[in-house]
Amino acid sequence: MNRIGYIQNKYPEQRCIINKTKNNYVNLSRFNFARYAYYIDKLRGADFSNFQFIFIGIVPSSVKMMHFFNFITPQKKNWVTTFETSLPRCRELISIHHNPDYVDGIKRCPAVEKKLKWIASEHCKAIIALSQSAKKIQKNILNVYSEYKDTIENKIHVVAPPQKILISNNSKKELNETDEIRVLFVGGDFYRKGGAETVIALNNIVRKNNIKLSLTVIGDLARKNNYVLKEWKDDEGFYKKVSEIIEQEPWIVHHQSLSNYEVLNLMQQSHVGLLPTWSDTYGYSVLEMQASGCPVITTNVRALTEINNEHCGWVIKLPLNKYSELAIDSQEKKDSFRNTIISGIENAILELNSKRGLIQVKSTNSLDRIIAQHDPEDYKSQLEKIYDKCS
Incomplete structure (x- = not known):
């Protein structure tokens, strides 16, 4: 030793x-x-x-x-x-x-x-x-x-x-027709990790569709510096809009931070997790959610396609540079990326709502992936x- x-x-x-x-x-x-x-x-x-x-x-x-x-x-x-x-x-x-x-x-x-x-x-x-x-x-x-x-x-x-497995079985993940879809977003760096797009997308769904869902957000809303946006950063009006949705909608619960124990407990209780990130070197939270039997909606940046796929989750496909990163060089490109992320989240949740058996399938596949590769x-x-x- x-x-x-x-x-x-x-x-x-x-x-x-x-x-x-x-x-x-x-x-x-x-x-x-x-x-x-x-x-x-x-x-x-x-x-x-x-x-x-x-x-x-x-x-x-x-x-x-x-x-x-x-x-x-x-x-x-x-x-x-x-x-x-x-x-x-x-x-x-x-x-x-x-x-x-x-x-x-x-x-x-x-x-x-x-x-x-x-x-x-x-x-x-x-x-x-x-x-x-x-x-x-x-x-x-x-x-x-x-x-x-x-x-x-x-x-x-x-x-x-x-990554160790965090649940003994995923029977509680079963999603019946009348069940509320429990969605979880975890990202201390709220705006870079896709927190704003998560809130906007789910708010769009709730307003346009008769879907019962709840969203738990764990992230610091004060962390506004999304370095990927460079000189095309969002303005205070955008931040205010997102904050108002979180504050006003009764189906959203926000925590600035929680202990690791509390976060893992929420993952085990949730049906689907979200990391629709603009940039991430790896995505540890994806591993933890998958190990909790909670399939994840992610973007395809960097290593995320190595740990998430359509077999065990949902992947929002964005046009990337040769390093598998988002490269922004105009306001138009930023807006296009944002719209793609939002619509990708909406499509995944709507698919899950219409095919509720998917949650059990992808939950099982997530657990199998963690066992095999981590x-x-x-x-x-x-x-x-x-x-x-x-x-």
Whole structure:
């Protein structure tokens, strides 16, 4: 049994690293000197600090290796890192995947090259992509830095996050003709995750159709910065319209936040979940809803088509760039994307209402998908094989 260092105790680390194998995991955050440089950058008003995802510090001799999430290091101690989009996570690369295809967003620069050398070094034993989508973005970066391409590509492993099953059976998901359809939206970053489109679409359905449904919204309405929209951001009138629907409609219940226990309980009680997101690196909530026997309506951005499909849920198909992202370069394109998301939600709910047996079928298929592709024991085995390379 080895001691394995990690940097943060946030949700991604809890999801993918800490205590996922039989080893002992040690928090090294207090030993990371780079984080102090990051805080100084933030105090100076920097939008993005290139010290944010770097570990430079003291590693106790008892720590055998390190496992990061999005972090990299020049330290001469064996390490691996799990990443959600690309490495290095730095100012020069942070938004390249949101560019339209006609924009060449990857250009050589010394800052990126310096950090790629760290990843190519003998001390970096593996980089673990959460998805095929992340691997694709990483490979496109390496195409520009061909001298590191083969070395780093050989270190890439795609390992989907683990997810345990959260219900013993899905008999309570059965939806009879007179039952109310219970819909759940979970997204702290309410507007980027598609919360507004969810509220508008379901309000349209309730007004136009004689359908009994309830919507529980868990999300922070104050988080209005949908970075995907760039300079075509929504105005206060739009936010006010969405807030008024939530406040006035009796079939909507809103929580700014709930404990993880309460959220999982709501997933187990709901018929269908929603993540009609404008951008998402993975979509952990989709895994949790599927593991609760709650099929999900999602968009097709990034890794979502790797974890959701028409067999186990509903997918809203949007025109994407080469990185499977939405690339907005006009007000017209933003409006078109929004209309597609709204109509996609409406079509899925209307189909579910007219074919109520679908909920049981897709619920069962969701559970089967989680068992087959996100088994915690399988994840543990894959991680231990990667760790063995560090011995």
